[in-house]
Amino acid sequence: MNANQRGLFVYVVQGLLCLLLFSLVPLQAQENFGTILGTVTDATGAVVPDAKISASTPAFPQPLETVSDSQGKYVLPQVPIGTYSVTVSKVGFAAVRQQQLVVNLGSRVTYNPKLEVGQVTQVVEVEAAAISLDTTSSRTSTNISSQQFDGIPRGRTFNSILALAPGVRQEVKGGGAGVGGFQVDGASGSENSFIVDGVDVSDVRRGSLRAQAAIPLEFIQEVQVKSSGFEAEYGGATGGVINVATKGGSNSFHGQGYLQFTNSAMNA
The missing domain is CATH 2.170.130.10 (TonB-dependent receptor, plug domain)
Incomplete structure (x- = not known):
């Protein structure tokens, strides 16, 4: 084996060792959140592009925000699990606020808001529950x-x-x-x-x-x-x-105590 062959052999062995080491490292799964998605329409059913969608919860200081695309569709990916208030607004329409929208682990919550013509300062409160349904997955x-x-x-x-x-x-x-x-x-x-x-x-x-x-x-x-x-x-x-x-943190102080006691006299 000449010097070139030995060098090539060393590179191949090093590459195989690197692949083996990477295969032994536990990979991080990507799903630790939920998703909120849907389509924004007006009273006639026409799509509303460039509408602002904002999801807020008391557990986080800043809301999650996005805008609808040219087809009125929007997606809020990687939403931490919790209960949210989602507000949809656009100039020329009254804002719509969906209360108590629950995002579970791995869920895809479909919320399709309908905007009515009016002032942005007007807010329409919606109490009906949004649907957590993913028709794209067989999971x-x-x-x-x-x-x-x-x-x-x-x-x-x-x-x-x-x-x-x-x-x-x-x-x-x-x-x-x-x-x-x-x-x-x-x-x-x-x-x-x-x-x-x-x-x-x-x-x-x-x-x-x-x-x-x-x-x-x-x-x-x-x-x-x-x-x-x-x-x-x-x-x-x-x-x-x-x-x-x-669980994540919150703005309130709270705690919990626990006491465990076992004894043979308590056996059945």
């Missing part, structure tokens, strides 16, 4: 919010509520791996992916949830269990994808 998923699991018996960590989703049950044989395995629609516990705030925290060898990644429910805002038809970024999972969003 099957279940969202479990903190409002739902706060009122039911549960364990300390978020994995204790996964059985609330259809098709999910604990896999007894996976009990020695982290906090135990979970079957989703019959797949083994090693075929799942656990995502917390966009980061894959699954055990690299077993695919189970590591004990240190089993976050207490007091810190969880929402849990989403995807059982089929999920996106390409979760290609490493052939069972289910458990997507978890933790």
